[in-house]
Each structure stands twice: as structure tokens, then as C-alpha cells.
Amino acid sequence: MRIWQLEGQGKEHLRITEQPRPSPGPGQVLVRAEAVSLNYRDKAIVDGSYPARITFPIVPGSDVAGEVVSVGEGLMRFKVGDRVLSVFKQRWLDGVPNPEANASNLGWPLTGVLAEYVLLDEDGVLAYPAYLTAAQASTLPIAAVTAWVALFKHGQLKPQHTVLVQGTGGVSLFGLQLALAHGARVIAISRSEEKIQRIEQLGASAMINSSVMPNWEEAVRLLTSGEGVDQILEVVGGDSLRHSINAAAWGAHIAIIGFLEGKTSSISLPDLMMKSLKIHGFSVGSRKDTEELLSFLEVHRIEPVIDAVYDFVDLPDALDHLDRGPFGKIVVKLR
Ligand SMILES: NC(=O)c1ccc[n+]([C@@H]2O[C@H](COP(=O)([O-])OP(=O)(O)OC[C@H]3O[C@@H](n4cnc5c(N)ncnc54)[C@H](OP(=O)(O)O)[C@@H]3O)[C@@H](O)[C@H]2O)c1
Structure with a gap:
């Protein structure tokens, strides 16, 4: 599978590389990524203004939506074909945040989602409302x-x-x-x-x-x-x-x-x-916050504002757009 890798500070250190497609272990799902939305955070991680010491290489990207293509042994909550989005802080389920929750951010310190297949914990994904496209759903986890x-x-x-x-x-x-x-x-x-x-x-x-x-x-x-x-x-x-x-x-x-x-x-x-x-x-929200947001969006049928959609290979152009200041969200599509 193709992944984007950031091998050092600066956009010139972004490369597409090939990696074997991972298999889900117990409690994990493998998601075929359909869309990844970019956040200011991604730009800051690439250009070095993000307030953290990053060790390269990393896979950037935090927000993904796609389809479950395989599930780990004994997993009951999701099945193949379910359409899901990622939760930004993979291990913050509810309540007040803590250092462990903060250390479970996708895209740093956890590996990011700019990849054709993404391995996530079952606690770290949620089904998204059927009225949303994958591109729209990908805009939700952080912003x-x-x-x-x-x-x-x-x-x-x-x-x-x-x-x-x-x-x-x-x-x-x-x-x-x-x-x-x-x-x-x-x-x-x-x-x-x-x-x-x-x-x-x-x-x-x-x-x-x-x-x-x-x-x-x-x-x-x-x-x-x-x-x-x-x-x-x-x-x-x-x-x-x-x-x-x-x-x-x-x-x-x-x-x-x-x-x-x-x-x-x-x-x-x-x-x-x-x-x-x-x-x-505060910093983003928990899985419970994400669930509450999804219920509200479904009731009100809110359609996220997407400024532009870029192909996977055009990530550097998408980051340039983010630099110029988007109107709403920038999405990178994978299929
Ligand atoms: N604490 C958290 O949990 C959390 C979560 C998400 C984001 N954030 C932070 O919130 C900020 C916005 O994130 P975002 O993802 O919404 O950003 P974004 O999508 O990149 O949007 C930035 C927008 O802000 C305006 N802007 C840019 N630079 C500005 C400046 N120097 N002064 C005034 N306005 C400026 C521009 O709008 P106009 O051109 O219309 O002025 C631009 O379109 C970032 O600092 C990000 O790191 C924090």
C-alpha cells in the first residue's frame, strides 16, 4: 500500500512510499481510507511550528474516513463493510483528559492516516451518519x-x-x-x-x-x-x-x-x-464528545464545508492551500 511519509522538517521531505498492508490484531480494525481531511496541525507538523519534538520519519494526517475491510479476532462492534471515521485521541474515551489520552493523537505521536489502509483500535473508530459522504465524514474528528x-x-x-x-x-x-x-x-x-x-x-x-x-x-x-x-x-x-x-x-x-x-x-x-x-x-475531545457531535449533526443534517478536494499524490498542493487559508476544510481523497 502507498503511504505518505515525512522524513524530516519541511514539505520537501514528504515522500510517497510502499509498505505492506497491515493485518488487524485482536481489538483492531483495518480501514481502507477513502478520504483524509487536513488540519492546521498537519501543516504545523510539516513546517516545524507544532509545539512538540518530533522524531522522523512519521506518517502525517489525523482525520480519516473509510470502510472496514477486515477485523481482528473476536471483534463484535464492527464488521467488514462498515463506514467509519477515526477518533483523534485514540485512547480518550470519556471524562477529563490525561497524559495517556494526549499521547494517543493520530498523526503524532501515533502514526498518521495518510495511507491507503489504516490500522486502528476498535475504540478509536465510530460509524458515521449515512447522510454524509466519506469526504464529509473525514472533516469531523478534529475541527x-x-x-x-x-x-x-x-x-x-x-x-x-x-x-x-x-x-x-x-x-x-x-x-x-x-x-x-x-x-x-x-x-x-x-x-x-x-x-x-x-x-x-x-x-x-x-x-x-x-x-x-x-x-x-x-x-x-x-x-x-x-x-x-x-x-x-x-x-x-x-x-x-x-x-x-x-x-x-x-x-x-x-x-x-x-x-x-x-x-x-x-x-x-x-x-x-x-x-x-x-x-x-482544551485540546479537541473524547470519543464520547465525538459521538455526541455525530448525533447532533445527524439530527440537523449539517453538511461540512469543503473548500477543495485533492488527489492523494497532490498532498503538497493541499498543504499549500492550507497555508493560504482555507474556507472550511481541505480533503485528500484516496478513492
Ligand atoms: N485546541 C484544539 O483542540 C484545536 C483543534 C483544532 C484546531 N486548533 C487550532 O485552531 C487554529 C485554527 O485551526 P483550523 O484547523 O480551523 O485552521 P484552518 O482551517 O487552517 O483555518 C485558518 C483560518 O484562520 C484564519 N487565519 C489564518 N491565519 C490567521 C492569522 N494570523 N490571524 C487571523 N486569522 C487567521 C483564516 O481565515 P480568514 O482568511 O477568513 O481570516 C484561515 O482560513 C489553529 O491554530 C489550530 O492549531 C486547535
């Missing part, structure tokens, strides 16, 4: 689960909430779709006028161009009669957190998700205290 956990688990989303999403990447567009489906109002920020037009078509209640309005919290306050927003998906990081604190309503929840702009931030502690803000950092 959609993260948006779900931010809004519903930590943020306790209510239909009367106003949610702010930053940028138009994978996590943010899932945040927009999930919040709208729950009846909330969504304000979206983007640096691109063209993407602002596209986000309006997805139903955003208001859009702000942050290139034109770097102090975008002023526009947020105008749009919310001076109150601010109830939830913020903070994917930009760095100085953006300061703007988010200014844009937050009293008692608001700010989900610390990303570091597109910077990994450190200087913020006003009195503002946090005075406004009673909840700032919550």
Missing part, C-alpha cells in the same frame, strides 16, 4: 469535535447566545454551523472580503473584516447593543485574546483553541475578574 466541545460542553450554548467565530477555517465554520443549528446568533470575523461574502451565504448574522477594522471589538459592541458576545472561539491567539476579552459580554465563555497569530498573550486580569469571564483551554 468539528473542537467546535462542538467549545460551544456545547464548555460553553453550554443556549439559543439566545451570540457567538463570535474568527476566520473561516475548519474549526470556525463548524462553530458557525453548529451554533446556527442550535438557534444562536453568529458574528464572524475574516481578513478577506471575498470570504466574508461566502460566510454570509452560510447564514452568519453579521460579518466584520478584521483587515479593515483591526479593533473589531468596537464593531462587535455596536452589533450587540453594547453588550458583547456570549461565546468566542479564539483560534487566532496572541494579541487577539485581548480583543476577545474586550468583545466579551459579562459572564462570557472564551474557548482558547488556536495560536494562528501567536502562542503567548498579554491580557488584563482585572477585566477578566470584573466581567466574570470564563477562559477555557
